[in-house]
Amino acid sequence: MTDYIDKLKRCEEFFWVNPGFKAPGAGEEKVVDIDDAEARLLRFAPFIERMFPEVPGGIIESPLAEVKGAPAALNAPEKGRLFVKQDSHLPISGSIKARGGIYEVLKLAETLAVDAGLLKWDPETGEHENYAKLGDPEMKKFFSGYKVAVGSTGNLGLSIGIISAAIGFEVTVHMSADARQWKKDMLRSKGVTVVEYPDDYEAAVAQGRREAEADPTCHFVDDENSLDLFAGYSVAGRRLKRQLDELGIKVDKDHRMYVYLPCGVGGAPGGVTYGIRETFGEGAYCFFAEPTHAPCMALGLISGKLNDIAVGDIGIDGKTEADGLAVGRPSGLVAKAMQTMLSGCFTVEDEKLYPYLAALKDQTGIFIEPSACAAFEGLKYVCKGAFAPEPDENSIHVVWATGGNMVPEDEKTAYYERGRK
Numbered sequence: 001m002t003d004y005i006d007k008l009k010r011c012e013e014f015f016w017v018n019p020g021f022k023a024p025g026a027g028e029e030k031v032v033d034i035d036d037a038e039a040r041l042l043r044f045a046p047f048i049e050r051m052f053p054e055v056p057g058g059i060i061e062s063p064l065a066e067v068k069g070a071p072a073a074l075n076a077p078e079k080g081r082l083f084v085k086q087d088s089h090l091p092i093s094g095s096i097k098a099r100g101g102i103y104e105v106l107k108l109a110e111t112l113a114v115d116a117g118l119l120k121w122d123p124e125t126g127e128h129e130n131y132a133k134l135g136d137p138e139m140k141k142f143f144s145g146y147k148v149a150v151g152s153t154g155n156l157g158l159s160i161g162i163i164s165a166a167i168g169f170e171v172t173v174h175m176s177a178d179a180r181q182w183k184k185d186m187l188r189s190k191g192v193t194v195v196e197y198p199d200d201y202e203a204a205v206a207q208g209r210r211e212a213e214a215d216p217t218c219h220f221v222d223d224e225n226s227l228d229l230f231a232g233y234s235v236a237g238r239r240l241k242r243q244l245d246e247l248g249i250k251v252d253k254d255h256r257m258y259v260y261l262p263c264g265v266g267g268a269p270g271g272v273t274y275g276i277r278e279t280f281g282e283g284a285y286c287f288f289a290e291p292t293h294a295p296c297m298a299l300g301l302i303s304g305k306l307n308d309i310a311v312g313d314i315g316i317d318g319k320t321e322a323d324g325l326a327v328g329r330p331s332g333l334v335a336k337a338m339q340t341m342l343s344g345c346f347t348v349e350d351e352k353l354y355p356y357l358a359a360l361k362d363q364t365g366i367f368i369e370p371s372a373c374a375a376f377e378g379l380k381y382v383c384k385g386a387f388a389p390e391p392d393e394n395s396i397h398v399v400w401a402t403g404g405n406m407v408p409e410d411e412k413t414a415y416y417e418r419g420r421k
């Protein structure tokens, strides 16, 4: 352990295999009810389709693209197949946050409307009205009496802000001042109140939380502790299975799947990992990618201190250009669950993200943001024998591309150029 802590302190890259990993099976700890979350997203599909006609069937889902030709620049495996799960292209907010963030706000809207007698849904029988009515002007007026607040480095704020504004909630996003300008501009253009803080992300979140707690009509989306966010992310496992089924790809002990997920506070990759285990059972292995300067989940898991330790405590600055991953302290809820569910963690230097970004664009035409590129680093280790069971010709690898499609064109070009150099 001390070896790894030394590497963490020196901001060196490493790959760590979790000795606490347990294969999924009977007695798996239940964190959230995935059936319930999936059913809720189905109930809301007519509403989503009404408000966002660009979302087919009202189901917010992303393509699964195969990367062919095994380019070395992407660490593509020599044996087996490589896929990119394009959450970068999830509709509405262009990042993985369109899973958890939107789910949490929809659930809030449902609860408020049902409690006020304005929407019929019977949890016992499952019977319900058509949720498209939630887009009626009277409903929007009703929702405008409630507030939503969130602290965010960027993408969570985008997803919460956009969906809350569409529903009619009065929404405030607390952001650190170094968050990308285009994200702040886009939110303001949709009527979202953006409050900026000169301090870091943790300060922004703390402020948002305090303000929300003082106001009973305000719902605070708690990135570090929210089971609703986690539930929204967890549905991804079943959606991925359907996509693999369509391709005739099965996952089991002899047809293994290795999944690489960029990690910030841990909710998104943790929820997806939970959903993947529940859906695929044995034969699926998940790994988290973090920047060398903000490896909060690796630190929490390796030290065993979970969320009782932050990167600042071992003298790391937490500064990274991977803005979705710039988090100093992991979610306690997620760190605890990942003690047995996660196969391993690895860290990557910021400078490597851009060459991955450019190589993926060249090979497939797909643009993803720098944070999302961190996941490619994991292939290097897993395909070169650093993990058992080793992948073989029956294996698939899934790089979870967590964001990118909303990045403005000029910034996309600048990232790409930087990667080409």
Ligand SMILES: *Cc1c(COP(=O)(O)O)cnc(C)c1O
Residues within 6 Å of the ligand: 095, 096, 097, 155, 156, 262, 263, 264, 265, 266, 267, 268, 269, 324, 325, 369, 371, 372, 402, 403, 404
């Ligand atoms: C938020 C985010 C992540 C990580 O999600 P967490 O829940 O913070 O761990 C990864 N990539 C991108 C692009 C993100 O926006």
